[in-house]
Amino acid sequence: MQSSTLPQKKLFGHPSGLFVLFFTEMWERFSFYGMRAILVLYLTAQSTGDNPGLAWTKKEALALYGWYGMFVYFMGIFGGYIADKYLGQKKSVLVGGVFIIAGQFALTIDNISAFYSGLVLLVCGVGLLKPNISTMVGGLYKKGDIKRDSGFIIFYIGINIGALLAPLLVGYIGEKIDWHLGFSLAGFGMILGQIVYVFGRKHLRGVGELLKNSATEAHLADKPLTKEEKDRVVVLLLSFLVVIVFWAAYEQAGGLMSLYTRDSVDRFVFGWEIPTTFFQSLHALYVVLIGAPMAWLWMRWSKSGRESSSIFKMAIGQIIMAISFVALMVSVYEISLSAIGKSPVHWLLLSYFLHVVAELSISPVALSFITKLAPVKYASLMMGAYFAITGFGNKLAGILGEAAQGAGEMTIFALIAGMCLVTGLLLLTLVKKLKKLAHGAEDNIE
Numbered sequence: 001m002q003s004s005t006l007p008q009k010k011l012f013g014h015p016s017g018l019f020v021l022f023f024t025e026m027w028e029r030f031s032f033y034g035m036r037a038i039l040v041l042y043l044t045a046q047s048t049g050d051n052p053g054l055a056w057t058k059k060e061a062l063a064l065y066g067w068y069g070m071f072v073y074f075m076g077i078f079g080g081y082i083a084d085k086y087l088g089q090k091k092s093v094l095v096g097g098v099f100i101i102a103g104q105f106a107l108t109i110d111n112i113s114a115f116y117s118g119l120v121l122l123v124c125g126v127g128l129l130k131p132n133i134s135t136m137v138g139g140l141y142k143k144g145d146i147k148r149d150s151g152f153i154i155f156y157i158g159i160n161i162g163a164l165l166a167p168l169l170v171g172y173i174g175e176k177i178d179w180h181l182g183f184s185l186a187g188f189g190m191i192l193g194q195i196v197y198v199f200g201r202k203h204l205r206g207v208g209e210l211l212k213n214s215a216t217e218a219h220l221a222d223k224p225l226t227k228e229e230k231d232r233v234v235v236l237l238l239s240f241l242v243v244i245v246f247w248a249a250y251e252q253a254g255g256l257m258s259l260y261t262r263d264s265v266d267r268f269v270f271g272w273e274i275p276t277t278f279f280q281s282l283h284a285l286y287v288v289l290i291g292a293p294m295a296w297l298w299m300r301w302s303k304s305g306r307e308s309s310s311i312f313k314m315a316i317g318q319i320i321m322a323i324s325f326v327a328l329m330v331s332v333y334e335i336s337l338s339a340i341g342k343s344p345v346h347w348l349l350l351s352y353f354l355h356v357v358a359e360l361s362i363s364p365v366a367l368s369f370i371t372k373l374a375p376v377k378y379a380s381l382m383m384g385a386y387f388a389i390t391g392f393g394n395k396l397a398g399i400l401g402e403a404a405q406g407a408g409e410m411t412i413f414a415l416i417a418g419m420c421l422v423t424g425l426l427l428l429t430l431v432k433k434l435k436k437l438a439h440g441a442e443d444n445i446e
C-alpha cells in the first residue's frame with residue numbers, strides 16, 4: 001500500500017505515526033486480553049459470596065469463550081469491508097475504539113442482557129479496529145521501504161506489552177477484588193488507547209483515508225483487477241493456508257499444552273512449583289524480549305542481499321514451528337524415562353521460545369506482506385480476511401486438542417510437527433514461483 005502524502009517526521013528511524021499506532025494497539029490489546037483473562041473465571045465463579053460470578057458450568061463457559069474467540073476475529077472481514085467501502089481505516093479504528101469502550105463498560109453492569117450486549121459490542125469493535133490499525137501501519141511506509149517489516153515487528157512488540165500486562169493487572173483486580181472492576185479497568189485501557197489515537201492523529205496525515213475521495217481513486221474503484229493484482233491475491237490466499245496451520249499449532253498453548261503442563265511436566269524449580277497459568281504469559285514475554293533483536297537480525301539479513309522475502313521468512317518460521325513440536329515429542333518421550341512420570345520443564349520452555357521465534361517470522365511478516373500485496377481498493381478487506389483465517393486456525397487448534405484426548409499427546413504433537421514441516425518445506429520450494437507471481441510487490445528499493 002502506498003500513500004502520496006506520507007508523513008515525514010521520523011522517530012528511531014521510523015515514521016512517528018508508528019508510535020501512535022503502537023500505543024493505541026498496546027492499550028486495545030490490554031483491554032482485549034485483560035477481559036479475556038477473566039471472562040471464563042467470571043462466568044464459572046459462584047453466584048453467591050464476596051465477588052459473585054454467573055455460576056455457569058465449565059463447559060458452557062468454554063463454549064462461549066470459543067465462540068467469542070472466533071467471532072471477534074471473523075468480524076475482521078466486515079471491519080475491513082466497511083473501511084474499504086465507507087469509512088476508511090482511520091475512522092474505522094476510531095469507531096471501533098468507541099464500540100470497545102462501550103462494550104467493556106456494558107460488562108461492568110450486573111445484568112445478563114447488558115453482558116451479552118457488551119460481548120456483541122466488543123466483537124464489532126475489535127472487528128473494526130484490529131485489522132484496520134494493522135493496515136494503517138503498512139500505510140506509513142512507501143513501496144519498497146525495507147523498514148516496513150521491522151516496523152511491523154515494533155508494532156507487534158506493542159501488542160505484546162499490552163498482552164503481558166493485562167492478565168496481571170485486570171486478572172488480579174477482577175479475581176481478587178471485583179469482576180466488574182476488572183472489566184472497567186479493561187475499559188479504561190481502551191480509553192487511554194483512544195486518547196493516544198485522537199491526540200496523535202496529526203502524525204497519521206494521509207494514512208488510512210477513504211480512497212473514494214481523490215480523483216485517482218475514483219478511477220481505480222471502477223476498474224477491474226489487473227492480472228498482476230489477481231496473481232498477488234493468489235499468492236496471499238496461498239500464504240493464508242500456511243497461516244491456518246501455524247495458528248492451529250501456536251494456539252495449542254492455551255489448550256492442550258496447558259493441560260500437558262499441568263499434568264505431565266515437573267514444574268518444580270529450586271523447590272518452587274511454577275503455576276501452570278504462568279506459562280500463558282511466556283509467549284508475550286518472549287516477544288517483548290526477542291522482538292527487537294529479531295527485527296534487527298532480519299534487517300541485517302536482508303541488507304546483506306540474501307533471500308529475505310516474506311514467503312521465505314514464513315517458510316523458515318513454519319519449519320521452526322515444526323521443531324518446537326519435536327521438542328515437545330522429546331518431552332513426552334522423557335516421561336517414560338522419568339522416575340516420577342513427568343517431563344523436565346526445559347523442553348516446554350524451549351518449545352515456547354521456538355513458538356515465538358516462529359511467530360515473529362510469520363505473524364508480523366504476514367501483516368506486512370498483506371499491505372504490500374493487496375490491491376489498494378481491497379487492502380482492508382484482505383487484512384480482515386487474514387484475521388478471519390486466524391479465527392479459523394484457533395478453531396482448528398481446539399479440534400486438534402480434543403483429538404489428543406483419544407489419540408494421545410505424542411501422536412498429536414507429531415501430527416502438528418508434520419503439518420508444519422510439510423507446509424514449511426512446500427513454501428520454501430515455492431519461494432521463487434510465488435515471488436514471480438507477486439510481480440515485484442516485495443522488491444526493496446533502498
Ligand code: PHE
Pocket residue numbers: 029073159163363387390
Ligand atoms: N498476539 C497477537 C495479537 O493479539 C495474536 C494474533 C495474531 C491475533 C494475528 C490475531 C491475528 O495480535
